[in-house]
Amino acid sequence: MWWYVVKRLLQTIPVFLGATLIIFVLLKIRPGDPILNLAGNKPVSQEVRDALAAQYHIDDPLWQQWLFFVKHAITLDFGNTFAGQPVIELIKQTFPVTVVLAVMALAFDGILGIGLGTIAGLRRNGWFDSSMLVLSLLLLSIPIFVLGFVAQLAFGVKLGWTSPTVGGDWNVGKLILPAIVLAVANFAYTLRLCRTSVAENLSADHVRTARAKGLSGRKVVVNHVLRNSLVPVITYMGINLGSLMAGAIITETIFNIPGIGNAAFTAIFKGETSTIVAIVTFMVMVYVLMSLLVDLLYAVLDPRIRYA
Amino acid sequence: MPETRPGQERFVAPVDQTPLRAIDAVDVDAVPESQWKEAWKRLRVSPLFWLSVVIITFIAVMIFFPTLFTSSDPSRGSLDNSFEPPSEGHPFGYTQQGYDVWARTVYGARASVAVGVLSAIMTAVLGMITGAIAGFYGGIVDTLISRVSDIFFSIPLLLACIVVISVINNMWPNRGFWGAVAVVVVALSLFAWPQITRQMRGAVLEIKNLEFVDAATAIGATRMTNLRRHIVPNALAPVIVASTISLGVFIVAETSLSFLGLGLPSNVASWGNDLSAAQNQVRSGQHLQLMYVPAAALALTVLGFILLGEAVREALDPKARKK
Numbered sequence: 339m340w341w342y343v344v345k346r347l348l349q350t351i352p353v354f355l356g357a358t359l360i361i362f363v364l365l366k367i368r369p370g371d372p373i374l375n376l377a378g379n380k381p382v383s384q385e386v387r388d389a390l391a392a393q394y395h396i397d398d399p400l401w402q403q404w405l406f407f408v409k410h411a412i413t414l415d416f417g418n419t420f421a422g423q424p425v426i427e428l429i430k431q432t433f434p435v436t437v438v439l440a441v442m443a444l445a446f447d448g449i450l451g452i453g454l455g456t457i458a459g460l461r462r463n464g465w466f467d468s469s470m471l472v473l474s475l476l477l478l479s480i481p482i483f484v485l486g487f488v489a490q491l492a493f494g495v496k497l498g499w500t501s502p503t504v505g506g507d508w509n510v511g512k513l514i515l516p517a518i519v520l521a522v523a524n525f526a527y528t529l530r531l532c533r534t535s536v537a538e539n540l541s542a543d544h545v546r547t548a549r550a551k552g553l554s555g556r557k558v559v560v561n562h563v564l565r566n567s568l569v570p571v572i573t574y575m576g577i578n579l580g581s582l583m584a585g586a587i588i589t590e591t592i593f594n595i596p597g598i599g600n601a602a603f604t605a606i607f608k609g610e611t612s613t614i615v616a617i618v619t620f621m622v623m624v625y626v627l628m629s630l631l632v633d634l635l636y637a638v639l640d641p642r643i644r645y646a
Numbered sequence: 647m648p649e650t651r652p653g654q655e656r657f658v659a660p661v662d663q664t665p666l667r668a669i670d671a672v673d674v675d676a677v678p679e680s681q682w683k684e685a686w687k688r689l690r691v692s693p694l695f696w697l698s699v700v701i702i703t704f705i706a707v708m709i710f711f712p713t714l715f716t717s718s719d720p721s722r723g724s725l726d727n728s729f730e731p732p733s734e735g736h737p738f739g740y741t742q743q744g745y746d747v748w749a750r751t752v753y754g755a756r757a758s759v760a761v762g763v764l765s766a767i768m769t770a771v772l773g774m775i776t777g778a779i780a781g782f783y784g785g786i787v788d789t790l791i792s793r794v795s796d797i798f799f800s801i802p803l804l805l806a807c808i809v810v811i812s813v814i815n816n817m818w819p820n821r822g823f824w825g826a827v828a829v830v831v832v833a834l835s836l837f838a839w840p841q842i843t844r845q846m847r848g849a850v851l852e853i854k855n856l857e858f859v860d861a862a863t864a865i866g867a868t869r870m871t872n873l874r875r876h877i878v879p880n881a882l883a884p885v886i887v888a889s890t891i892s893l894g895v896f897i898v899a900e901t902s903l904s905f906l907g908l909g910l911p912s913n914v915a916s917w918g919n920d921l922s923a924a925q926n927q928v929r930s931g932q933h934l935q936l937m938y939v940p941a942a943a944l945a946l947t948v949l950g951f952i953l954l955g956e957a958v959r960e961a962l963d964p965k966a967r968k969k
Contacts, residue, residue: 349796356797360806364813479894479948481901484921484941487928495931580802587804588902602808606906611812618805626800 342637350630355408357622362407365615366400411623416616420608425616428601435508436590436597440582442510442517444575447524452571455532456564462537470533474526482585486519486592503594516593520585524578531574535567542566569640576632580625681883685961695957701950708755718749720915738935741923750920751940757916759947760827761834762897768835769896770889773842778881780843781850782873792847795840804902806837811908826910830903834896845888849881883962890955894948901944917944 382390398406410416416425458467477485493515494502504512539545540563548562586599594600598617605613689695708715718736722745730740738747780791798806810833821829853859854877862876903909904918905925912919917940924936 352793353796353800356794357800360797360801361809364809367813367817475949475952476945478952479898479945480941481898481905481921481944483902483905483925484937487925487937491928491931491934581804584802584804584808587808588905591906603906606808606812606908609812609815611816614812615809618809621805622801625802629800 362404419613432598432601443520446521451525451528455529459533459536477526483588516589520589532571539563539567579628583621689961692957698953712752715752716749718746720749720753738939751943753915754917761900762893764831765834765896766889766893769838772839777843777846781847795843799840807833887959894951
């Protein structure tokens with residue numbers, strides 16, 4: 339077990355360094371004066387210029403600059419937005435609502451995807467399975483923002499079940515609709531993966547043995563089929579945290595949720611590349627950390643992984 | 647020898663009296679059919695396949711002969727026509743800028759499908775080469791490729807594209823149609839290849855240890871011949887399926903990028919741009935056709951490619967279907 343944890347932790351280091359290197363290289367190949375870029379292309383005095391050059395180590399060799407970039411990322415020092423607010427302040431203000439939104443989306447994705455996927459898998463090729471297949475294909479082929487607008491219009495404006503936009507005073511009730519929209523894209527994959535996995539496990543030897551012992555159908559499904567089928571589904575949901583964060587940029591923009599995705603969209607809209615890079619770096623860090631946690635959790639749940 | 651009791655006598659017919667017709671019918675000299683030919687046989691009778699062929703053919707006709715569908719010019723907008731209702735020859739009316747909605751949708755197919763097809767091809771080529779090398783040579787080469795692909799895989803696709811395209815926007819502000827398409831394609835495939843690499847690597851690892859490869863080596867095939875003639879062609883099936891499905895995903899990704907203002911520039915007619923331009927009207931619940939028409943075209947196209955991928959998957963792997 340500990341050996342696995344150490345191995346997995348060691349694997350994270352090159353991934354993290356590599357990801358920051360890619361972002362750093364992209365940042366460096368940007369044309370123009372880096373100091374002007376940092377200051378939002380406003381003219382700066384010599385003192386400010388020297389201070390910024392010292393702060394961002396612009397005169398150092400590139401590899402040192404990269405190490406400083408990594409150091410700043412680890413210590414969460416992302417510099418300032420063009421308006422002068424430290425980016426980490428912006429992240430602190432906006433991240434909590436995104437976490438709530440993402441957790442809610444993950445819950446919807448998990449409950450609906452696993453629930454419906456299991457039913458479809460148990461009755462493979464029946465009418466329920468076929469209609470779920472059609473539903474998931476349709477959901478896959480519609481962009482999330484179109485779905486967001488339609489949901490906003492239908493449930494928020496026309497039916498008035500929920501407020502169409504969230505705004506500054508957000509609460510969990512207002513986030514339900516955006517969370518469902520955010521969950522939809524992943525839901526289609528979770529459903530199909532769960533269905534295939536359940537259907538495969540149904541014909542496994544240990545399930546037949548459980549049946550032969552005379553266990554009730556319900557017990558066989560819950561204890562023997564589901565437990566084994568959920569392993570790939572849960573990994574997939576872990577991997578999907580990344581697309582959840584990218585989806586948050588779109589969902590938060592549509593429903594005007596004051597989260598980190600909305601902050602990213604504002605930065606994109608204003609062309610503040612350094613702020614975009616800071617936020618994306620933060621999101622990638624969160625993602626790498628979350629994948630690590632999912633993998634470790636997984637080793638606790640599934641003995642085959644820790645002893646492999 | 648034990649004694650035979652009545653009823654236990656066995657009778658075995660002489661060979662010439664029991665012709666094993668099924669076995670005799672097998673033509674031992676016939677060339678075995680390739681998996682592609684067999685797959686094609688199953689594909690031919692799949693309704694899913696023909697449905698996807700109809701959809702894709704329709705979209706292809708729309709791309710190559712747009713004048714069959716509309717006689718309006720998609721790039722000519724006149725504010726005189728702003729929000730004009732549908733009329734003869736303009737079945738869905740006009741946008742705020744006075745563009746013909748239907749003409750924009752017909753001509754928009756070109757950009758959206760170009761992004762999808764080119765990204766899928768580039769991702770498949772990158773992934774197949776790296777995956778085959780990693781799986782075949784193993785050792786340090788494998789470790790290196792796998793770690794690098796882990797790194798690219800660790801950055802979510804859309805987030806990565808946001809950074810790449812933001813940076814390129816600073817460097818290359820005015821790029822024409824193909825320049826704009828190229829930027830989106832490069833950004834998407836730069837971060838999407840690891841998935842294909844993993845699949846290809848897995849398939850090559852599995853196949854390179856099969857007996858027919860040993861047999862080829864025994865009759866004097868070199869390592870390169872083995873890789874080229876025996877391993878890669880047999881490892882292609884899952885990669886082709888994944889690439890076909892990813893084509894649809896890339897088309898959707900382009901519209902998401904356009905929604906964020908980072909896809910194709912707004913002067914290019916594309917579904918992403920039309921949808922993104924429609925958001926203000928749709929928000930206020932008016933002129934809904936501005937969103938529904940391009941969205942329907944987009945959904946149909948993506949569905950076509952996903953269905954094609956599914957049909958090919960079933961045809962190549964009949965075992966999965968029977969189970």
